[in-house]
Amino acid sequence: MSVERMLPTPEAADLVGLVREIADRELRPRADDAEDAGEYPRDLVRTIGRIGLLGLPYDESLGGGGQPYEVYLQVLEELAERWATVALTVSVHTLSCWPLASHGTPEQRKRWLPDMIGGELLGAYCLSEPQAGSDAAALSTRAVRDGDSYRLTGTKAWITHGGVADFYTVFARTSDDGPRGISCFLVPADASGLSFGAPERKLGLTASPTTVLHLDDVLVPEERRIGHEGDGFGLALGALNSGRLGVAAIATGLAQAALNAAIDYARGREQFGRPIIGHQGLGFLLADMAAAVESGRALYVVAARRRDADMPFRHQASVAKLVATDNAMRVATDAVQVLGGAGYTRDFPVERYFREAKVMQIFEGTNQIQRMVVSRGLEKGQ
Template sequence: MPDRAPQPVDRQLPTEESRDLIALVRDVVQGEIVPRAAEEEDAGHFPREVFSLLSEAGLLGLPYDSGLGGGDQPYEVYLQVLEELAAARLTVGLGVSVHTLACHALAGYGAKEQQTEHLPAMLGGGLLGGYCLSEPASGSDAASLRTRAVRDGDDWVITGTKAWITHGGVADFYTVMARTGPEGPRGVTAFLVPGDAEGLTAAAPEKKMGMKGSPTAQIHFDGVRVPDARRIGDEGQGFTIALSALDSGRLGIAACAIGVAQAALDEAVAYARERRQFGRPIADFQGLRFMLADMATQIEAGRSLYLAAARLRDAGRPFSRQAAMAKLFCTDAAMKVTTDAVQVLGGYGYTADFPAERYMREAKVLQIVEGTNQIQRVVIARHLAGPESR
């Protein structure tokens, strides 16, 4: 069964321009994403053509400077665009979030010459990015990464393996964190590596329980040579850059989670209105009505939380704690809401004939990516009580 078009959400948008932007996104969603989402996810098809369309429409660089190819949009607006895209198909919404994450290092820490040379193509020239931080043996403990970059004249030679890379094997560029100094966070440096660099290869995509249309793969660096002009920031600044990017990226995951949860709620409400038992729609039964009410409340609370964090970011105020809270709450809410949506549909919810089971499988990964929810609790606790004593 094809997915339903997402129900319009009454959004808090600050300008007429942002309202027009959401209208454009909804046109793209209804015309280009929803009609093929279920079929393409089932087939494991990566919708590169959709990302090309989003780039042409100026939707791949929304929170960045228009002078460099971006859209000059505040995070408050950008995140609501992500939610709309994720409600239609998480492969697309999360893909835009990851691409934005991959552009963050250069946009925030790159030299002006680097930004002028690379960002227009990255933000609006049809390119798609990947973000290489995690490794097979270093996920949450990212400071222990082993991929190494060694200086050789005016170049750096990168050797190692990155893991769990969204867009692995299909990205046009990767923002790569590699060790250039001693062990620990101070020995990490960021690089901008072309996707077709000699010595860079992708393993076969992981076989996942959800998001089958989004390739996730290990990326191998076998003596990949990168000029020093592609080093981002100072030597040893990479871990700081990575943490800065993740704060913003976690808000992207939170928005995607609310999008998936909203899609699941829309499906559950529509089914409950149509399905009749004992002579009346099942939506008339109090037990089920209370489930729907709880689902809607979780979604509204999550949306308010990620928007509040985005407004702090837009105002230039610290938002790391609020970003961790938003990622934690919104992804846990998405897992609960999608599970309840399957329950509302009963036996049909457990079949692939309806999208509820897909939403449930997709919601799970959002509790894991860009810092597990256990790590989010560590981040929040540190802001409340300070780092653990040793």
């Protein structure tokens, strides 16, 4: 079932339509086999980068697509409906580029950003640590001055694209002044002292590599520090606010895929002399699934419009991430139920959607953290 989208311009509608065609042709046929084999589709990432999909929300003066965030997120949803791993790649890469694009010097942007958002360089975002996940301000990775460079030492955890990225946006402590002691660095993948753990053995998104990142006295020139010393925590949170909308869009695309699979099965499966979609108990379940998908989509679009209008959107981003990902988990679970025993087998895609949906409630800030963000905002009258 194709989603009829409301987009701000005819050009945006054409873009989303083109992405849908490409995703149907290039992504959907490869997803099942690649996820089974745990093979990362680096060639596809280069392809979508070269047609401009890795730079959509960035200004044209930076080499980006100049698209509103509202449009970028709906592109993410279209990708996720066909293959969540690829949509996650676009979202994480966009997250990794955000500090440079928003706070880099003109010289830094000119030097690195064109290849980053043009698809030649794949990024990874490195904030979490083994003992500093939700409490990002507690990170302990150090960046110590050494002349006109820094030496980075520490361990980062849960790094999407670990071992396959070309650059790593790393947050490290340059002083002990709490959140104000964190700085941001752009670390190239070939830096001496950079190494990775074995890929995590995950429940879902198995084609997307996730590893530990070790920094052992990695020498990083000062010109690769983004912003001033102490700006890192603000850059990290700013990127995450937008990244949470990316997760909401991906979760919505995944939920749409699960809903579509359930509808197709319910139309074709007969019990008691009629298609099972015509039985009220199942029909109502599908109606609730459709409502969940629509509500997640509406929330991320509204939050994106606030971002595009330069209005505060942190609260709305957390609400969208919370609702869309909880809804995706419920829709994927119900899709398995609609298919019954068939849904529990790998002969149908809903079991994969079920496994992939779970992590949406965890990364880019767990849904418990989103509830904390929302509740604290309410306490402050925001």
